[in-house]
Amino acid sequence: MSPTRTAPDPRPVHPADRLTDAIHGIDTTALDCMQVNAAVLADAAHGPETHLALGARLRFAPRVPGPGRLPTVEPSPIEQIRSMQQPLGLALETGPEVTDGEELLRLLPEDGSHLYAVADAHRMPWLPYHNHQHMDHSVLLRSVAGGTRVEAVDAYDNETPYGRAEPVVCVLERAEAAALFDGSPILPVTARPAPPPALDVCRTLEENARDAAELLHDDTVTRYVAAFRDHPDQIEACTALLLETWLLNRSRRLHAAWTARHLPGSPLAASTAEQADAWDALAGQCYLAVRRVQRGRPAPPQISTKLTELLSADARLAAEAAHPGTGDNMPLQPAQVRETVVDTVADILRTHRETVAAADELSRLDGFASFQMVETVERLEDTYGVQFAPGDLEPAVLRRVDGLVDLVLRTTGVQAAHQ
Known part of the structure; x- marks a missing residue:
């Protein structure tokens, strides 16, 4: 049974609230904890489905965080904030980290707009990670009630080992909000609307195809899969791989949604949707693998094979899709x-x-x-x-x-x- 969790005074929001409307129009289960709240700001500023631009580029660029560490496709918060700006039509300016709750609250915009902040999920009582797990997590904060209270908006949606995280709007007393963030590093990010980029579907797919062609001709996928398969601590490897497939699953679902939006009815849209379903199935297998190795049993060996197959299939699909919906190869139905x-x-x-x-x-x-x-x-x-x-x-x-x-x-x- 998941532990009971409480949130500070969840508040029903008037339907006219643009942020709440934006949350209702987003498939929040296709975004990670950094993307989802930036997506809310983008859709509120520029209209529904603006956030789908985050799914335009189909990337696989694992990095190694440090010596002895397993590779990961998860970028650092700073890298992700920088990469989200242009596609979302947002100017995101990071300030210096703060560790004092009152100092953070003094950064809340005076015009009543939201501050995007990256803090520790362990400190956020509306999340099931509260008091259970430390991790970087985004939240939108703004001053309300004449500065006496603070509104926290978090559209994150995920099933966790500690319970389900669901989109929530909370209102906290100012002192309560300051106490939540006091003593823990917080990265404040001012967010302002900026002109969204012009859509060029063909160019985007050509960029995806170029990346895919490089991937198909080097050993990036082989080395990535082998790092988890051959790691001496399979509990650590399977636990890390569960996060990796979770991230890849969400990114592929978002790419499928972008493709369906901009190339509806095309074979490419159907193929990316099928790939997204396959990634979802693999993420489920990785969860099973974690449970098995925690009980001293071997991980299912087909996971490594399936991971290789899906990454290779992603690349082949992108390489073949530079000109969808044109000519005889990709006719609209x-x-x-x-x-x-x-x-x-x-x-x-x-x-x-x-x-x-x-x-x-x-x-x-x-x-x-x-x-x-x-x-x-x-x-x-x-x-x-x-x-x-x-x-x-x-x-x-x-x-x-x-x-x-x-x-x-x-x-x-x-x-x-x-x-």
């Missing part, structure tokens, strides 16, 4: 394009997709007028990375689901032929 069109219109109208799918004329749906028609066009152009020809934007086309599907298929086919 009409049925999946139709699903995307229906989902897009349903989201714009805030209605059920079945209502949209059954409509002969979208103009007969409540709320579908000129503004909604324009938004539908713009969203579909963004989704598929195309520009519809002005002459094709006829009302008769834009008011029917089948018309919009034909428009997408025709435009992607024509523009692909000229690439």
Whole structure:
């Protein structure tokens, strides 16, 4: 049984709160503890699904933290903060570490915006790690109630050995908040919206392909897998590998979500989703391996083989996907394009997709007028990375689901032929 945990006064937040809305729109189970709260800030600043940009690049770049240490794909907090800025459209400025709780609270922005901070999960009572495990963890803090209280926002979502961590908004008395962080190193990071980068799906996939080509021609994967397989302390190795596969699983799920968003209906989207499922299964096997070695039993030998296979499959898929959705290799599927069109219109109208799918004329749906028609066009152009020809934007086309599907298929086919 997991130990009981308490959080300081969880607060229901008004639906108009942009951060809370952002949390509800994010699959928080596809992000790690550093990404998830930066993702909330990005979506609140720039709109839903902005955070998916963190899944655009498919990376595998293990590092060795120090002599005698096992390799890890987990970057340091500073490295991760730097790498998140540009894709999320955030200016993240790290300040010097502080160890005094009151000093930290004096850094909270006077305008009521949030401070992104990296602190010890061991000190955070809303987390199951509280009083159980030390680890770097992000949280959003802001001053409320005229400075007498502090709001903590943490969208982290994970099943842990100590219980489940779920997204939470807590309000603490100022003295209570200061005491939580007093005496422990905290990295304060001021966060401001910045212009998000222009989307270039093809360039991103080409960058992924270049990285993958290098990976397929060196021994990085072999050495990485061997480090865990051949380590003399298999409890340590399996415990570390559990974290590694957890991180890789989440990053692959996020990449699959990014691909589905920007290349809906493509074979690449289907393949990345299948890869993400395979990583999820491997993470489960690694959890089993930890439990077995803790009981003095051998780890399942197929884990090393499967890890090698999945890392190699990631690289092959990325290497072959530099130009998805174009030509004869990656054609869009009409049925999946139709699903995307229906989902897009349903989201714009805030209605059920079945209502949209059954409509002969979208103009007969409540709320579908000129503004909604324009938004539908713009969203579909963004989704598929195309520009519809002005002459094709006829009302008769834009008011029917089948018309919009034909428009997408025709435009992607024509523009692909000229690439």
